[in-house]
Amino acid sequence: MTATTSPVRAAAIPPARERARRHRGLLLLAPALVMLFVFFAYPVAAIVWRAFSEPQLGVENLREVFADPVTLRVLTRTLITAFGVATLTLLLAYPYAHLMTVVSPRWRAVLMALVLLPFWTSLMARNFAWIVLLQEGGPLSKLTGLLGLGDKALLGTAVGVAVGMVQVLLPYMVLPLYSAMSGIDRRLLSAAVSLGAPPRTVFGRIYLPLSMPGVVAGYTLVFVLALGFYITPRLLGSPQQSLIAQVIGTKVEKLLDFGGAGALSLVLLALTGLLLLAVSRVARPAAALGLGEED
């Protein structure tokens, strides 16, 4: 606050004291800011730098990304997979989150624990479990066999990858949805009914619009996470079906092409940034994060 603001306020809080208070606030943020800088901002900057400097200074690496049809195909595949996974996760999570808001507290705790279970088990353990389930001769292929669809192994296919990713990402969709839905005033639904709305209208005109902040938050989160998925597609997919994170990994580990990897990472980063920007334009950011209205 400076001297130009209202004299009453300025008098109430002397500028010096005000400044001291703000500094103390910053002090509380400091550890997190240091962490973010050292472990996030610096590496990102380093990667971006490498994209433009290795093997020589220039935009050669970026040009290569957009010139190489294989890379473009991987990018497209990654986007399609992320869209598919986010959509499928939403379809599974919506009724589940809704159920969580209507059952008794005890059942709610059980459902919540089930959602959080993936957080408590190691990612590797879960992926290996999926390998067992999806592989040739595994339970799923036996099931398709019984259904007369032939012994289909999903391991190594895009569908297998999607199934694994959906399972891993489900909590990220359920939690924001649940948060938005549990904030919906049930009395609004009674009011709509009393005004002559049958159940499907109550859902379409009242419940769905009011749960939208949760949908936007969950969908964005899952989509962005899916864009950068590495372990699951690596273990459940096949090299012919690789996603962008795998290609980056290969460039770094096998080809030692840090510049190329940096350029691809930059593209991924830009895509994510654009998406978040678009979302924050259509939905207010606070609402999208499930923090409610901020008027």
Added chain:
Amino acid sequence: MTRTARDPGGAAVRLTALTKRYGSAPAAVDGIDLEIAAGEFMTLLGPSGSGKTTTLSMIAGFTRATSGSIEVDGYDVAGLPPYKRDLGVVFQHYALFPHMTAAQNIAFPLRQRKVGKAEIAARVAEALELVQLGAMGDRLPRQLSGGQQQRVALARAVVFNPRVLLMDEPLGALDKKLREQLQGEIARMHRELGITFVFVTHDQEEALALSDRIAVFNEGRIDQVGSARDLYERPATLFVARFLGESNVLTGKVTDPATIEGPGFRVALPRGASSAGSGTASVVIRPERLTVLPLSTPVPAGHNTLEGTVSGLTYLGAYSTVTVELDCGLRFTVREPAGASGEVTPGTPVRVAWPVEQGVLVSS
């Protein structure tokens, strides 16, 4: 809003042996019978937890009755889901849709009824006018004050010409001044719309001010139904007497048909009261029916008297309140017109007197 031939005014509502039980707890609504006439303003009055909301919610269809029947204009509505009952409902907490403007909120019930666009616009404007919010149609609920929100809720609940309007403590969340103002508007809406109003409140003044008749709820039952005057002057039970207005109560045994006797008192009963039966009963005397007399004054004919000592005197302008500790151990409150009791001061031994006919015998 003007009524057309299409909407023939209010509907009569009849509740018969209506009961709602939650689990093994005592019934929340315990076999109530209530007839509400077409176009009547009926208030359900009672303390917290007496079953008013539950009753209203069964009429609206949100709560399924355990047994009994609900008829609207002679038709049993038990089988109808709430969205087909065509009743207006106003909730204590407004329940406006936060993502719709005031006008969109009011249009909602019309859209459910497939009313044409032009007519919706006209009727929404008319409804906004009815609640004096003409210029506020484009605002979102959060941009309106509590009173304005409740007006929108009222407009929304009547815009589709329901024949009955159910209101559950619609003014409960508002401050006193706003509440009085909206009471006036609700009374005006009742006159203008001519439909049946069923109004829930636990505020007796509100009930007295608005209602044609009041049903007094007590632990899931209706103790008495009547006009404000009936309830005040001829309460049927001690509960009703105590709930509405102040009362002085003498509880004792009805000895012979004409007197009631308790510890330290014996007073005459009004004529015709003996039909209430013998056994334990109470006599209720309203404070304004009592007079304080000096011991030297002779007892007027046809009066009951009890002796005691003045313990307090509050001057309130138009009247004063005298508190008298009776010799029998009870405390009576007397309300006297200004100037009537100039001489009494605390500590004075006095007599309180009332015409025998002004005492009301109620079952305990």
